[in-house]
Amino acid sequence: MKYKILMALMGLEIGGAETHVVELSKELKKQGFDIVVASNGGVYEKELEEVGIKHYKVPMNQRNILKMIKSYFLLKNIIRKEKVDIVHSHARIPGFICGMLRKKEKFTFVTSAHWVFYTGMGLKYLTNWGQKVVAVSEDIRRYLIENYRVRNEDIFVTINGIDTDKFSPSTDGSKIRKEFGLKEDEPTLVYVSRMDESRALVAKQLIALAPSLEKAIPGLRMIVVGGGDVFDDLLEKSKEANKQIGKKCITMTGARTDINELVAVSDVFVGVSRAALEAMAAEKTTIVAGNEGYIGIFGRDKLELAQENNFCCRGCELSTEKQLYQDVVFAFTQMTKEQRKQAGAYGREVIFQYYSVSKMAQDCVSAYDIAWKEMHTPQYHVVMSGYYGFNNTGDEAIMISMHKNIQEMGDNYHITVLSNNPSGTREKYGIEAVYRFGFWDVLRAIKGCDVLLSGGGSLLQDSTSTRSLMYYLSITIAAKLMGKKVMLYANGIGPVSGKRNRRLVKQVVNRADLITLREENSYEELLSMGVNGKKCFVTADPVFTMESVPKEHARQLLEGEGIPLDKPLVVVSVRNWREMDRFIDRFAKLCDTIVEKNDRTIIFLSMQMPNDITVSEKVRKKMKQNAFILRNNYSPYEVMGVISLADFILSMRLHTLIFAARQKVPLIGFIYDPKIEYYLEKLEMPSGGRLKDFDMGKTLEMVDDIIHDRGKYIDILCEKEALLEEKAHHNEKYLAKLLRHGRGRKK
Numbered sequence: 244m245k246y247k248i249l250m251a252l253m254g255l256e257i258g259g260a261e262t263h264v265v266e267l268s269k270e271l272k273k274q275g276f277d278i279v280v281a282s283n284g285g286v287y288e289k290e291l292e293e294v295g296i297k298h299y300k301v302p303m304n305q306r307n308i309l310k311m312i313k314s315y316f317l318l319k320n321i322i323r324k325e326k327v328d329i330v331h332s333h334a335r336i337p338g339f340i341c342g343m344l345r346k347k348e349k350f351t352f353v354t355s356a357h358w359v360f361y362t363g364m365g366l367k368y369l370t371n372w373g374q375k376v377v378a379v380s381e382d383i384r385r386y387l388i389e390n391y392r393v394r395n396e397d398i399f400v401t402i403n404g405i406d407t408d409k410f411s412p413s414t415d416g417s418k419i420r421k422e423f424g425l426k427e428d429e430p431t432l433v434y435v436s437r438m439d440e441s442r443a444l445v446a447k448q449l450i451a452l453a454p455s456l457e458k459a460i461p462g463l464r465m466i467v468v469g470g471g472d473v474f475d476d477l478l479e480k481s482k483e484a485n486k487q488i489g490k491k492c493i494t495m496t497g498a499r500t501d502i503n504e505l506v507a508v509s510d511v512f513v514g515v516s517r518a519a520l521e522a523m524a525a526e527k528t529t530i531v532a533g534n535e536g537y538i539g540i541f542g543r544d545k546l547e548l549a550q551e552n553n554f555c556c557r558g559c560e561l562s563t564e565k566q567l568y569q570d571v572v573f574a575f576t577q578m579t580k581e582q583r584k585q586a587g588a589y590g591r592e593v594i595f596q597y598y599s600v601s602k603m604a605q606d607c608v609s610a611y612d613i614a615w616k617e618m619h620t621p622q623y624h625v626v627m628s629g630y631y632g633f634n635n636t637g638d639e640a641i642m643i644s645m646h647k648n649i650q651e652m653g654d655n656y657h658i659t660v661l662s663n664n665p666s667g668t669r670e671k672y673g674i675e676a677v678y679r680f681g682f683w684d685v686l687r688a689i690k691g692c693d694v695l696l697s698g699g700g701s702l703l704q705d706s707t708s709t710r711s712l713m714y715y716l717s718i719t720i721a722a723k724l725m726g727k728k729v730m731l732y733a734n735g736i737g738p739v740s741g742k743r744n745r746r747l748v749k750q751v752v753n754r755a756d757l758i759t760l761r762e763e764n765s766y767e768e769l770l771s772m773g774v775n776g777k778k779c780f781v782t783a784d785p786v787f788t789m790e791s792v793p794k795e796h797a798r799q800l801l802e803g804e805g806i807p808l809d810k811p812l813v814v815v816s817v818r819n820w821r822e823m824d825r826f827i828d829r830f831a832k833l834c835d836t837i838v839e840k841n842d843r844t845i846i847f848l849s850m851q852m853p854n855d856i857t858v859s860e861k862v863r864k865k866m867k868q869n870a871f872i873l874r875n876n877y878s879p880y881e882v883m884g885v886i887s888l889a890d891f892i893l894s895m896r897l898h899t900l901i902f903a904a905r906q907k908v909p910l911i912g913f914i915y916d917p918k919i920e921y922y923l924e925k926l927e928m929p930s931g932g933r934l935k936d937f938d939m940g941k942t943l944e945m946v947d948d949i950i951h952d953r954g955k956y957i958d959i960l961c962e963k964e965a966l967l968e969e970k971a972h973h974n975e976k977y978l979a980k981l982l983r984h985g986r987g988r989k990k
């Protein structure tokens with residue numbers, strides 16, 4: 244769809260954000276979109292008019308209440324008159340005004356974050372980021388999440404797209420040379436930025452350094468481009484410097500729109516953000532420096548750092564006169580013309596690869612499309628509560644499997660996870676998360692949802708602690724008190740031993756709207772407590788739908804930990820449990836026998852860090868033969884990949900067994916909990932029995948049978964695992980049915 248788009252920004256004077264909007268508007272116009280622009284106006288109005296983009300003057304450039312009220316009514320009339328589909332705002336004041344307008348006008352609303360704003364004095368709460376935000380760098384994405392709680396899925400990271408025809412090594416600078424009396428052989432430095440107090444640090448430093456720079460670089464000319472609130476002060480300082488030098492070294496141009504021609508005359512360019520990228524497009528040796536920090540002479544070694552902060556130097560060491568002097572002198576006196584040419588050529592190569600204006604426009608269109616679709620289709624907001632963010636591979640596997648399956652139901656499903664480590668959950672898996680013990684964050688997430696999913700895993704049990712049981716029950720109660728749908732999703736129930744705890748589980752679970760259970764004995768356990776069986780359905784663990792990394796990737800992980808791959812591998816997964824101390828000696832002997840008799844390599848796999856490593860160490864120390872322990876903290880996908888390389892596995896952990904089943908790797912399970920026994924029976928895989936009844940002889944017979952008739956076990960797993968995968972997908976089908984008939988549906 245070719246939308247009619249209103250670009251709303253503070254003004255059209257010289258500046259990186261302003262240039263960004265002008266280039267974006269021109270590219271979108273070229274692609275067939277109808278663009279209008281509203282701002283306080285400025286030097287770029289003419290450029291917009293030349294390509295047929297209408298500009299409306301709206302005074303959104305000051306935090307003046309009367310001007311903001313006037314802007315509100317002017318924008319309302321523009322939106323109605325132009326029949327705007329999308330409003331795209333580009334600064335805090337336009338965003339605030341457009342956010343107020345949207346409550347009545349109901350347009351699709353997208354914003355751009357070009358910079359990081361001051362959040363004090365209540366300004367944080369007056370900032371409106373719209374339905375979707377286009378962030379111009381990765382660090383701004385993190386800033387939005389951390390400071391404004393913008394959902395990760397609502398942020399689109401883009402780039403400062405550069406017009407490579409306009410900024411090109413072939414751009415003619417003759418008019419500029421004539422205007423400022425520049426000779427071809429004069430070493431020329433060009434600096435471009437707004438001359439505002441918040442932007443002009445490096446301009447001040449260059450002017451202060453001019454006398455010493457001119458001594459080190461005879462004949463140096465410095466062209467300082469830009470206007471702003473400290474321009475007059477800097478102009479006076481430049482005159483004093485020129486007087487000290489004894490000739491006109493520094494030229495202050497004020498605000499200009501012919502930046503491409505000014506850049507064309509430079510041998511070395513100094514600046515940040517969009518200005519630096521434009522100079523790179525013109526194949527200029529570029530020193531990246533600004534108010535936020537200092538990167539230095541751009542080259543291959545600086546690319547990753549520069550991209551991280553969008554060439555704005557945020558998070559870098561601050562610019563100093565000493566460092567700036569050294570780099571400017573080095574660029575002019577130590578680098579040959581050929582070296583400067585090579586540095587410039589690499590800069591232009593970077594622009595073509597990462598910073599095309601068409602890519603910038605497409606990123607915005609993606610945001611428009613999704614925001615528009617959300618306005619016109621039902622949206623479902625899901626909160627997932629479980630044992631997430633605790634470094635437990637099994638529970639992390641449940642989380643990512645549930646998330647993937649629900650996400651595949653459609654783009655209109657939006658998921659928030661209650662995690663013990665929300666930043667880790669976001670960064671590692673790209674899943675939106677809030678802190679599970681953050682009272683207001685949790686209530687806010689539940690208030691905004693259509694359904695709370697409690698699960699999967701064994702959440703409702705008191706064998707670890709009653710406090711854990713109370714947490715999950717309280718989350719369910721909170722959701723019901725707020726009138727939300729609640730689904731227990733692929734739960735394993737029990738054991739719940741305390742009489743009072745059993746009564747509480749009955750009372751709370753009976754208020755749930757739907758219950759799916761990952762095994763029949765959990766169903767029986769709920770019935771025994773008095774829970775209404777009509778709303779309960781037995782499915783399977785969501786992890787039966789998870790995929791792994793490729794085997795080659797898994798081999799690289801093992802090689803990285805120094806584990807030899809010259810023999811068949813046996814993966815062993817143990818955990819601490821009540822009878823574990825008596826089991827360790829016998830289990831160590833089992834592993835020794837497998838190595839001695841069958842010439843296998845034993846690898847201990849940790850499903851919960853660091854607990855499983857501790858117990859794995861205990862077993863390995865009791866062994867006489869060599870064995871290895873995987874010590875790095877791998878993702879569930881990687882753990883499953885490691886298991887795919889095994890000849891067979893020995894496991895006390897449920898999800899190690901499920902990972903093996905998914906990869907069709909024969910397995911022997913050891914029972915510390917009924918859920919292990921249940922899935923061993925479902926998969927028709929051998930059981931090493933309960934820990935207290937462990938029989939070494941029988942287990943070794945099972946190992947021999949697996950080794951000598953491995954194909955039989957693989958065939959069984961192929962059949963049984965497929966059935967369990969199908970049953971696992973019933974979970975999201977039940978969820979879809981609940982939401983379709985639920986009163987929590989939103990449009």
